[in-house]
Amino acid sequence: MRKRHLITTFSASEMAEFDHEMAGIVKEHRKGTSKSFIADKSIFDHYQRDIVQSPDSTWREIIEFTLYIPGISWLLALGVKHQLRRRRRRDLFPFWHPPVQLDSGTIRTVWTLIGISFLNSYYATLLGQLLTFTAREFHNSTATQGLVLGVSRLDIIPALILLSLADRIGRTKVILFSTAMGALFSTLGAISPNIYFLAGDQVVTKAFATASILLIAIVSSEKVPANARAWSLAALVIGSALGAGAAAVMLPIAGISPGSWRILYAVSIAALLVIKPFSKHLHESRRFEVLSKAPYEVPAVKRSRKNRNALILLSVSTFLLNLFTIPASQFRNQFLSHDRGFSAAAIGAFTLITATPGAIGLALGGRLSETRGRKLVSVAALVLGTGGLMLGFLSHGLWIWIFALAGSIVAPAIVPALGVYLTELFPTKYRGTANGIIGVWARFGSIVGVVTVGYLGSTVYNNVGTPLALMGAGPLILAVIVFFKFPETKGLDLETINPEDSAYHES
Template sequence: MPQVISRRVLSADAADVVLNGPDGLLSPRSDIVLEGATGEADLSTAEGVFAAVEGPVEHYRRTVTTELLSDGRVQITERFDYRLAIPVWWVLFTVPFSRALRRGRDWPWWHPPDRFTARQARIVALLATLAVIAGFLGTLLGQTITFARDEFGESKSAAGVALSLIRLSILITVAVAALADRKGRRRTLLYAAFGAILASAATSLVANLATLTAVQAVSRGLSHAMALLIFVFALEEAPAGSRAFVASMLGMAAGLGSGIAVGSVPLADLGATAWRLSFVVALAGLPLVLFAARRLPESQRFEAAQRQPRTKSPTEYRFRLLLLAVTSFAVLLFAAPASQLQNDFLRDERGFSATKITIFTLLTAWTAGPGMLIAGKLADLRGRRVLASIGVSGGALFALWHFTLAGWPMWVLIAVGTFMTATTVPTLGVYRAEMFGTIRRSRSNGLLGIAGVAGSAAGLAAAGIMADAWGYGTAFTILVAGPILVAILVLLFYPETTRRSLEELNPEDA
């Protein structure tokens, strides 16, 4: 259990101020941890013991003691004993948390705008762990399809058809999402996770492109359901003023999973069939799912909604669903081909090997993490709409630009575009959970997935045809109209949801 000990030697008068003055050491803290006193304290004994009333800790005890030195000065010792309620990820937070305790009562820059309870911290950490798996599974096919196509002797157009058919797996996602609105977030999420991992591992055994398409349809449908339910679950549990921050954390965790998938691509250089090894790696996710299954509770909002009678959809439901559906379609009209066709572009147009593709992706994709982190904090403090509009349009324009250049400018432009696009995860993405009531939240997100798949399929088909005829630059110049439209829609029609509870945004939940 971590310990933090801070000592200072002061004159008697200065010690009295430090101990008993405003926000003195003998008063309870109210920052990243809300304290309550467990013992009496005065200057004669100069001792206080405090426990956590609220905070991201399973155990917490702060002890303040004093010692009168021979020269008349007073030595004050402040000691913290605590254990974070952050499974798996505690190793990343122990040092900054300890420094924040030692340095005083100001909120540290890295902390979300709200104080988290132990339950909230535990749930978000477990869901972030599952998000790593979802990010890995969702990235594998896009990184390996070009090598699978070579082994099976298939054309680019055949691979494009396969990718389009796999997008029909959204029907699986919608069915799983609808089930989560009736049976619960936790159980449905865990079943989807197990199924997605096993189907992904089974991909390593396929004999042809048709079988790969069928097996990956199952895996992708379940992994997308995983990602959807992780997002919904987490935002239902997050504090009202930190939902965008939580979305950025989940996005970074999923990005880590994507990075692991990208990092496995060099395995394909080992031989014509070595791309299959990347799918075997998916089995490493099973112990993590079992770990989460033993510790993850059900969503409190879902449990509350289950006790209420089901009502008709509110009047604004259809408008919100249509607005977000158009957004999903238009964003993915550009983003899906920009992502899926990039490896083909790098391999065929720029002559990159599998290893060089991996290096390019890792060195240009790292900017997504800072983009999500910065935007998540700003969106919760300043608002979402302007940030979302700038991110979705700017990211697309820089991505378009990189398809027209070669050499180091191409690397720089896509890195900037990735940064800007990543800001939409906590700014634009949170609306998918905030705009719908609890009993319709998962199903609505599934329906939005259909719109996104339609945009992806249309974008991939159009980009493939236009790239063959006119080149990648012209193709993406036409498709960039989608993100530009979204930027306008956000400014004109999206509400500002910062620091508003889900019940305030959806009165049917109140």
């Protein structure tokens, strides 16, 4: 890891601002009575701060550090240096950091989960990204495309089996197995003889990817502190967005020739190269290890009124959300290509330019959910984000870019603010199964959405933009439900939210 240095010169009168232990993104400890400080390992692999006097009687603060996070340490270093230069705000956490310290083990786990999210999101995104090009080679109608997208949402049924299995044998085993199998079946899509073979292949591929993505969120929520669950979910979704973005960056390849879309499926096989390295940093949570030793009591958990109400509430919520979000994602290229005349390269540029800033909404949504509350952020993001995207599907020319960009920045805040409830509102031994059941209703919502948009686009409106805008009513109704029915779980331990887990730990 590269060592980085930050040097600040100051006068003796400013000593009080420097000669103390910092407790923001770095938790310092003074070395004896000296003016030297070291820190616990967190995002830092090495950290030391020294205050020394210069020959001209001025003082210098010299900070030497290396960052743990591989791959993006150069980007993270910019944020770290900016924060450390802010003398009077050093003890505060910046917007991109959770409002709590994370130890090095937790950071390694989250970073590994981000990498796995990237892979699974890549394979899960390919069908929606490439369907326009696939249908063009196989001469399929918009209605057929809608049917294929709807059928592909049946992936949650085999995924539910994997999620229930994970509650028994362990989340990490199922994550690694599913990631490997997802890579294999995604690669198989490259030799599809027709769109129906591809649809079946993608049901299996997405089943493994869906199970992995849901279990990744569960492992993360069980590993991180109470004040970092929404933040960690935002970080995972950024990893997923980068995976989807990788497919978007490669999208121009699909336009080279009628069959060049197959290349994007074929490269999925490369994911097998990183499964073993990832496995070294992925371990079961302490919560799961404790509860796995207790008798398996899912049936008793299911009869709990609290858990039943939470299951109904979140099932309805994900149904309403997916009425719009999944069709909006999967028909976006069809909207741009057929309705607005975008080329393959223009679609790739549009996706990259409008989707990449979504990381801002994810980061702010995760942080604000930990500081301002999940409900406030959820309602604001549902109303403003959905509204922007709806207007984008009804617009032309420059306004498409403006509304899509605004909606894409705000809407992603929904994911950490609302998504964190999926892991928080259920006890550990039922968390995977509950997420699978909720996923069934989410898929049902997406099937209704994509089939409706496909049908209306082919028979009523002769475009997909108007039907997509109509589906935006789902998230707007959900905003009302969140405001009146959802609990606020900000800062609460999982054992406080789920007393069943406390009973196991006490025993």
